[in-house]
Structures are given as C-alpha cells and as structure tokens.
Amino acid sequence: MKSAEEDAYGYTPNVSLSLPLGNPCLPSQYHSLQSSPTISVSVTEPHSYDAQDDMRVDRLLFIFEHPPKRSPDPGEPSYRDHSLRADGYRDPSCLSPASSVSSRSCHSEASSYESGFSYNYDNSPQNSPWQSPSVSPKGSTLTLPGDGCPSGGSPRHSPSTSPRTSVTDDNWIGQRGSRPNSPCGAKRKYSFNGSGAPHKHFPYSPNHSPGPSPQTSPRLSVTEETWLPNTNQYTNSAILAAINALTTDGVADLGEGIPMKARKTSQEHNATVSLKVEPGGEELSPGDLCLDEHPANRLPLKKEGYCGGFLDVPQHPYSWSKPKQYVSPSLPALDWQLPSSSGPYSLQIDVQPKSHHRAHYETEGSRGAVKALAGGHPVVQLHGYMESEPLTLQLFIGTADDRLLRPHAFYQVHRITGKTVSTPSHEALHNNTKVLEIPLLPENNMRAMIDCAGILKLRNSDIELRKGETDIGRKNTRVRMVFRVHINQPTGRTVSLQAASNPIECSQRSAQELPLVDKQSLETCPAPGGERMLLDGHNFQHDSKVVFVEKAQDGHHLWETEAKVDRDASKSNSLLVEIPPYRNQRLSTPVHVNFYVCNGKRKRSQYQRFTYVPASVPTIKTEPHDDYDAPLVCSQHGPGLSLHPKPYFPPQVMTPGLTSDLRPCVVGGAYSVSQQRLAAKPSSLPASSSPSTSPKLHDLSPSPFSKCLPAGPPVHHPGQQPHISIIQETPGRYQPPNLYPPSSSSSSPTSQPSTPTDAPFSPTHCMTPGSTSPGAQQQQQQQQPKVPERGRASLQEDGSPPALAVSIKQEPQELDQMYLDDVNEIIRNDLSSISVHSHA
DNA sequence: GTACTGGAAGAAGGT
DNA sequence: GCACCTTCTTCCAGT
Numbered sequence: 001m002k003s004a005e006e007d008a009y010g011y012t013p014n015v016s017l018s019l020p021l022g023n024p025c026l027p028s029q030y031h032s033l034q035s036s037p038t039i040s041v042s043v044t045e046p047h048s049y050d051a052q053d054d055m056r057v058d059r060l061l062f063i064f065e066h067p068p069k070r071s072p073d074p075g076e077p078s079y080r081d082h083s084l085r086a087d088g089y090r091d092p093s094c095l096s097p098a099s100s101v102s103s104r105s106c107h108s109e110a111s112s113y114e115s116g117f118s119y120n121y122d123n124s125p126q127n128s129p130w131q132s133p134s135v136s137p138k139g140s141t142l143t144l145p146g147d148g149c150p151s152g153g154s155p156r157h158s159p160s161t162s163p164r165t166s167v168t169d170d171n172w173i174g175q176r177g178s179r180p181n182s183p184c185g186a187k188r189k190y191s192f193n194g195s196g197a198p199h200k201h202f203p204y205s206p207n208h209s210p211g212p213s214p215q216t217s218p219r220l221s222v223t224e225e226t227w228l229p230n231t232n233q234y235t236n237s238a239i240l241a242a243i244n245a246l247t248t249d250g251v252a253d254l255g256e257g258i259p260m261k262a263r264k265t266s267q268e269h270n271a272t273v274s275l276k277v278e279p280g281g282e283e284l285s286p287g288d289l290c291l292d293e294h295p296a297n298r299l300p301l302k303k304e305g306y307c308g309g310f311l312d313v314p315q316h317p318y319s320w321s322k323p324k325q326y327v328s329p330s331l332p333a334l335d336w337q338l339p340s341s342s343g344p345y346s347l348q349i350d351v352q353p354k355s356h357h358r359a360h361y362e363t364e365g366s367r368g369a370v371k372a373l374a375g376g377h378p379v380v381q382l383h384g385y386m387e388s389e390p391l392t393l394q395l396f397i398g399t400a401d402d403r404l405l406r407p408h409a410f411y412q413v414h415r416i417t418g419k420t421v422s423t424p425s426h427e428a429l430h431n432n433t434k435v436l437e438i439p440l441l442p443e444n445n446m447r448a449m450i451d452c453a454g455i456l457k458l459r460n461s462d463i464e465l466r467k468g469e470t471d472i473g474r475k476n477t478r479v480r481m482v483f484r485v486h487i488n489q490p491t492g493r494t495v496s497l498q499a500a501s502n503p504i505e506c507s508q509r510s511a512q513e514l515p516l517v518d519k520q521s522l523e524t525c526p527a528p529g530g531e532r533m534l535l536d537g538h539n540f541q542h543d544s545k546v547v548f549v550e551k552a553q554d555g556h557h558l559w560e561t562e563a564k565v566d567r568d569a570s571k572s573n574s575l576l577v578e579i580p581p582y583r584n585q586r587l588s589t590p591v592h593v594n595f596y597v598c599n600g601k602r603k604r605s606q607y608q609r610f611t612y613v614p615a616s617v618p619t620i621k622t623e624p625h626d627d628y629d630a631p632l633v634c635s636q637h638g639p640g641l642s643l644h645p646k647p648y649f650p651p652q653v654m655t656p657g658l659t660s661d662l663r664p665c666v667v668g669g670a671y672s673v674s675q676q677r678l679a680a681k682p683s684s685l686p687a688s689s690s691p692s693t694s695p696k697l698h699d700l701s702p703s704p705f706s707k708c709l710p711a712g713p714p715v716h717h718p719g720q721q722p723h724i725s726i727i728q729e730t731p732g733r734y735q736p737p738n739l740y741p742p743s744s745s746s747s748s749p750t751s752q753p754s755t756p757t758d759a760p761f762s763p764t765h766c767m768t769p770g771s772t773s774p775g776a777q778q779q780q781q782q783q784q785p786k787v788p789e790r791g792r793a794s795l796q797e798d799g800s801p802p803a804l805a806v807s808i809k810q811e812p813q814e815l816d817q818m819y820l821d822d823v824n825e826i827i828r829n830d831l832s833s834i835s836v837h838s839h840a
Numbered sequence: 841g842t843a844c845t846g847g848a849a850g851a852a853g854g855t
Numbered sequence: 856g857c858a859c860c861t862t863c864t865t866c867c868a869g870t
Binding site: 358360365366367368416417418419420474508 | 842843844845846847848853854
C-alpha cells in the first residue's frame with residue numbers, strides 16, 4: 001500500500017475531481033454536490049495570494065447551488081473540496097497542535113471532520129480544493145518532517161498529553177535554553193534534525209490518521225485495522241492525507257525555523273488512532289466508533305476524525321451521530337461577519353467570559369477552560385429555535401482588534417476535557433482554524449455552558465512565518481470567543497448566526513499588569529464634558545490615569561488630555577472619571593475620540609471609544625426610538641452610571657474615517673450582547689469593507705437592511721435589533737458571484753478598499769431581512785435595556801449623528817446605484833473569471 | 841498521576 | 856552599539 005503521502009500526492013491533483021467518490025462518512029448532500037454539476041466553480045487561484053486573492057476566491061468559491069432541500073445523511077459524508085489547501089496559511093493546527101490532547105487533535109480531528117464538512121466552508125483560497133496548485137505540490141510538504149519543519153510536524157507531533165512529558169530529551173533535541181521565538185525565525189536555534197521526531201512520525205500513512213492523533217486517549221483507541229476495513233479507506237485516507245499535506249503546507253513554510261519541540265509528539269501515535277471520549281462517555285469499541293451503518297462510512301480517515309469526533313462526545317445526552325448540522329456545503333467562512341440574530345433566531349452569550357485568560361502554549365499543559373467573570377463559565381444560548389433537532393454550536397477564537405472579526409492567527413480554541421467538563425465537545429478544523437463544536441440541545445433550551453474551551457497560544461514565530469500571514473503576534477494578545485450556529489430550515493436554507501464575546505486578554509503579563517476596561521458607563525457626552533463616567537475593568541491603580549486622545553486619520557494626535565479621576569470612588573476594578581471638555585466646544589457633528597487607562601509607562605489599556613456630540617444634535621431622517629430621545633443622549637447619565645459593555649479598541653490603529661456605517665451590517669445583525677459592543681465600535685470595521693454599503697445588500701434585501709444603511713447609527717434598540725441574516729439559499733442557481741468580506745487577517749481592511757461587503761452573502765448566502773423574533777427581542781430587552789443606549793448610538797464614525805438612537809429610514813435604492821454599478825462590474829469580472837475556471 | 845495555576849527565568853525584541 | 860525595558864516562551868512548583 002502506498003504511503004499516505006503517496007496517496008495524497010496521487011490524489012492531490014484529482015482531489016477536487018474525485019470528490020464523487022464520496023466518503024461514506026460524509027454527508028450525502030455532499031455527494032450530490034460533488035457529483036452534481038451544480039458545482040460550477042473551479043477556482044484556480046495563485047498559490048500565493050494576498051488579501052485580495054482571498055477575497056476573490058471567496059467570491060468564486062461559493063458559486064454553486066445546493067439541492068433544494070437536503071437532508072444530510074450523516075452517514076454520507078462527502079468531501080467537496082476540501083481540503084486541499086494551498087498553503088498552510090494560518091493553520092495553527094498544523095503548527096501547533098496543542099499540547100493537550102484536545103489540541104493535538106487539531107489535525108486529526110479537524111481534518112477528519114473537515115473532510116466531513118469543514119472544508120465545505122472553506123472558501124478561502126488557501127483551502128480551496130479547487131485550487132489546483134495547492135493540491136498537488138504541497139504534497140511536498142509532506143516530506144517536511146525531513147526538513148525538520150516543525151510545522152508539519154507539529155500537528156502531528158503534538159506533545160502528548162503533557163507537553164513536558166512528551167517533550168523529552170530523547171524525542172526532541174531542542175535545546176532548552178534556546179527559546180524559540182523570533183518571529184522572524186532567523187534567530188531560531190532549534191535543531192530540527194535532532195529531534196527526529198518529526199520525521200519519524202510523519203504519519204501520513206493511511207493508518208495514521210493524518211492528524212496527530214492523540215495517542216493518548218486511553219479510553220479508546222482505534223487501530224489501523226479499525227479503519228482499514230473501510231473500502232473507501234484508501235481513497236479517503238489518501239484524500240485526507242492529501243488534505244493534511246496541504247494543510248501542512250503552510251506549515252512547511254513555517255516549518256523552517258520552527259522549534260521542533262512543539263512538534264514532537266507524534267511518534268506515539270503510530271498505528272493507533274485514539275478517540276477521545278468525553279467524561280462519562282463509555283468506551284466504545286472501534287466498531288462502535290463509526291456508528292454509521294455503512295461500513296463504508298467508517299472513516300478511515302482519522303481517529304479523531306469524523307467518526308471520532310462524534311464519538312468523543314458522550315452519548316448522553318447528545319449523540320453526535322447526527323451530523324446534520326455540520327453539513328452545509330456552503331457554510332460561511334469563519335472570517336465572515338454574521339449577525340447574531342435573524343428572524344426568530346438569536347444567538348446570545350448570556351454569560352461573558354472573563355476578560356483575562358492566560359492562554360497556554362503548546363509546550364505547556366492546559367491552563368483550563370475559559371471562565372466567566374463571576375465564576376463558572378461562559379454560557380451561550382440560541383433563542384427562538386423551536387425545533388427538536390439538536391444543533392451544533394461552533395466556537396473558535398477570533399480577533400479582538402479594530403478590524404473585522406476573524407479567526408485569530410495566534411490563538412486557537414483548545415478543547416478541554418476532564419472531570420470538570422460537563423459539556424461535550426468536539427474539535428474540527430475549518431480552514432486552519434480550530435473550531436470547537438458543542439451540541440445545542442433542545443432539552444437544554446438550546447443553551448450551552450462553555451466549560452470545555454481553553455485557549456491555545458501559538459508561537460508568534462510559527463505563525464508569522466506563514467505564507468500570507470500579515471498579522472503580527474507581538475502584543476496581539478486579545479481575542480474573543482466567537483460562537484456560531486447554523487440552522488437548517490425547512491426551506492432548505494441555512495441561517496447562520498454568530499456572536500462574539502467580549503475581548504479576552506490572553507497574555508500572562510498583561511493580565512496582571514495592564515489595565516483593562518471592560519465597560520464604560522458613557523459612550524457619548526456633549527463637548528463641554530463634565531459628565532462622570534464609570535469604568536469597569538481590571539488592574540486599575542490608585543494613580544491610574546485616564547487620557548482622552550483624538551487622532552487624525554494619519555495617526556497623529558490632534559488632541560490629548562487627561563481626565564480627572566475620582567480617586568476616592570475608584571477601585572482596582574473601577575474608575576470614576578469626569579469627562580474632560582472637548583477641545584472644540586462648537587461641534588456640529590459628533591467627534592469620535594478615544595481614551596485609555598494608563599498605569600504608567602507602557603501600561604495602558606486598549607483604546608476605548610468615546611464620542612463628543614454637539615450640544616444640539618442635528619436631526620436627519622431619523623425615527624427616534626422609543627427608548628431614546630435625542631436630548632437624552634447625553635443628559636441622562638444619572639449617577640446611576642449604568643455600564644454598557646464597552647467597545648474595545650485596540651491601541652493600534654484606529655481607523656479614523658472608516659465607514660462606520662458598515663458596522664451595523666457587519667455586526668449589525670449580531671446585536672447580541674456581545675455583538676452589540678462590537679457593533680458599537682466603528683473601528684472594528686475596516687473602512688474598506690463596508691458591508692452595509694454594499695449595494696448588493698440592498699439589492700438583495702432591501703428593507704431589512706434599513707439599519708445597515710450607511711447612515712444608520714449603530715444603535716441598538718432593545719427589542720429592535722438590526723440584523724442581517726445570512727441565509728444559504730438552497731434553491732436556485734446564483735447569478736452573481738457574491739461579495740465577501742475580507743478574509744482573515746491577511747486581508748487588511750485597508751488593503752481591500754473595494755471590498756463590497758462585510759455582510760457575507762452570496763448566491764448561497766443571501767442577506768435576508770431578518771426580523772427579530774419576539775423571543776429574541778424579549779431576550780434582548782431583558783439583557784440590554786438596563787444600559788442606556790445612547791452611547792451606542794454615537795459610535796459612528798461617519799459623522800452621522802451618533803448620539804441619537806434612531807432608526808434610519810432606508811434610502812431609496814438609487815442611492816446605492818453607484819455602488820451597484822461598481823459591484824456589478826466586479827461581479828461581471830468574477831463571472832467571467834469563473835466561467836473560465838469553472839468547468840475545468 | 842493529571843490537570844490546572846501562578847510565578848518566574850531567560851531570550852528576543854524594542855526603545 | 857549599549858543599556859534598559861517589554862514581551863514572549865518555557866519551565867518549575869504548588870494545588
């Protein structure tokens with residue numbers, strides 16, 4: 001039998017084409033898709049891509065139609081594409097298999113799972129199966145081990161259970177003293193050969209699951225044989241191997257200079273594949289692992305793979321045997337901005353995670369699950385879902401900077417297992433991003449306590465070396481937990497919702513020393529200032545200063561002043577400050593400034609957004625909301641200083657002048673508690689990507705987007721939240737390629753000024769008017785009304801009267817005509833491009 | 841014995 | 856180029 005690698009290679013070229021083979025374990029629909037002529041897209045993206053490439057690909061990839069109503073057959077997985085990633089761009093999985101069992105599985109699980117469905121998501125260039133380039137060549141990567149490229153190895157070699165233990169001298173020669181690091185990699189002193197670990201194990205053999213399998217799982221292990229029986233194994237494994245190979249690709253790139261330490265580990269997993277079983281879960285025999293009736297369905301792929309993934313969840317109360325939810329060939333990419341509510345559905349984070357959580361390195365043991373501020377763990381609930389079918393809640397670690405929310409390149413979610421974990425979970429890998437999948441059960445009221453999610457830190461050097469990676473890891477230590485749920489509807493559509501948590505500081509030091517503002521009671525104030533604002537946060541000191549600054553678009557300071565802090569009323573976790581008067585008392589339009597808490601040199605909190613508004617707020621086509629009164633905007637800050645969740649702004653680049661108007665659309669729908677914050681911060685939206693302005697949006701779903709209109713203030717009305725729903729239109733063939741949001745970090749906002757939209761929509765994902773369900777509204781009202789919303793209204797950067805909490809009437813379509821024209825142009829181009837490749 | 845934690849050493853990078 | 860400080864990564868030890 002060929003080695004996995006060989007298989008991979010062999011298959012590589014054909015991977016996308018061979019899909020029809022269909023992995024039994026994959027959803028049937030995939031089969032249809034695969035074989036279906038409906039897949040009209042074939043993208044041939046350059047191997048190396050840049051942000052723009054990303055986008056383009058994104059657009060292209062999603063052009064296919066689904067069968068009207070699919071009923072996923074858990075037993076019939078199919079790969080669609082998958083897989084074949086061009087490069088390992090942000091493939092932490094590869095890079096860093098977390099040390100813990102769960103993290104280790106990154107690859108394996110992910111891959112397996114991916115093959116099952118994850119990849120379907122991937123629309124990013126790098127993963128696009130259609131990318132021919134990626135497919136084959138990468139295989140070379142497979143040999144990485146040889147290069148000592150850790151990257152490749154890492155995933156597979158993830159340290160076994162405990163990093164320490166796993167990384168023994170024998171297996172890896174990394175000098176202890178030399179710490180890996182330099183992002184540049186230039187300084188790395190690791191000996192790659194020495195460890196040998198990587199090489200040895202490159203488990204691309206079919207037997208091994210491509211992934212690093214956690215050998216460790218004591219409870220259950222699947223041996224090669226287990227998988228072998230599967231007739232499709234070969235095929236699948238080959239494909240999988242290919243996928244992994246590709247996956248590693250990036251790794252390979254990274255590989256160089258990457259300390260092997262992290263990567264070691266895999267020797268252990270040789271022939272055995274182990275499936276993790278959740279606490280309480282019974283041990284399953286290999287045969288049980290793949291419950292699928294079809295032998296064929298047993299994935300030979302990976303242990304933690306498709307089958308494994310499901311298996312590792314305790315059968316009770318939820319059985320992963322119904323992977324339906326996973327199967328949507330066109331689930332939105334992780335870097336798409338999705339709403340938190342749509343129609344009757346609303347995904348909300350009822351309990352936010354603590355603002356600090358020290359992430360662990362691969363070389364460390366787990367540092368536990370992310371906890372909630374008040375103890376316990378974060379809680380997420382899907383409201384408005386009345387079906388009896390369980391859904392899957394996805395969780396990944398996203399960025400917390402001022403740009404669009406996207407998977408964090410330097411952090412990955414880490415599956416926590418153990419006695420203390422009550423929530424079953426499963427890891428998958430979506431386009432280089434680990435995703436934790438958690439069942440949302442009707443019996444639990446579609447509510448899940450996230451006690452199974454930790455955060456893994458990937459070495460900056462590993463990530464920065466990746467091809468295409470533009471983000472810098474240094475000081476990029478804030479993340480957000482991003483939750484998603486995909487709801488298949490009878491109509492064949494899939495509604496995808498997303499909610500992001502408050503930012504979480506993941507570094508050790510920062511968590512201890514840097515001041516952190518969690519909430520601010522005011523977000524706007526009249527130019528004269530004088531209002532008192534209560535800041536909730538951490539690490540405030542008696543001598544902490546609060547500094548207001550205004551920067552020009554080019555970054556320089558226009559104004560800076562220190563606010564008075566009421567020392568007596570301040571504590572380590574709260575500061576009471578008096579808003580300083582703005583430099584210009586004659587404001588005609590709201591002015592956005594920032595402030596930060598400073599504990600001394602270089603010990604500053606992130607920038608917090610604040611808006612000075614004119615004494616009298618101009619009125620524009622607004623409809624005062626019941627809960628708002630223009631005059632109240634700044635006048636009612638009672639002593640009661642209710643805290644709003646505050647928007648977080650990274651100290652980095654504030655993107656002044658950005659089209660904040662996008663905000664509503666971008667995160668707009670997502671006005672979950674957490675999302676609201678996001679929405680509230682204009683800076684989070686890259687100017688370039690102005691989803692809301694996308695003509696398309698209007699075009700496709702006019703009315704509902706009224707709040708997404710450029711002029712619409714990011715106001716959150718209790719009970720009336722703007723939202724966008726991303727729906728996967730099953731039926732119909734899509735005409736135009738859709739516009740996608742910039743993908744991942746590589747696509748900086750500024751780099752893609754032309755990005756038409758952040759609101760992901762495409763032929764398969766159409767923006768549809770969502771209406772908040774009563775339930776959702778109620779929910780929101782319960783949660784948000786407490787907080788004065790005026791501040792929120794002011795967060796626009798577009799200069800529209802922010803102070804008012806208003807609903808902006810939708811402008812006539814013609815206003816967007818110009819955009820439409822542009823977009824149409826783009827679409828035409830895309831289409832022509834597609835036609836060229838599609839039937840390749 | 842296995843997580844989970846907190847702390848800190850030491851190297852790299854930045855100022 | 857040096858000194859000092861910050862940040863990153865790894866390791867140790869206690870619970």
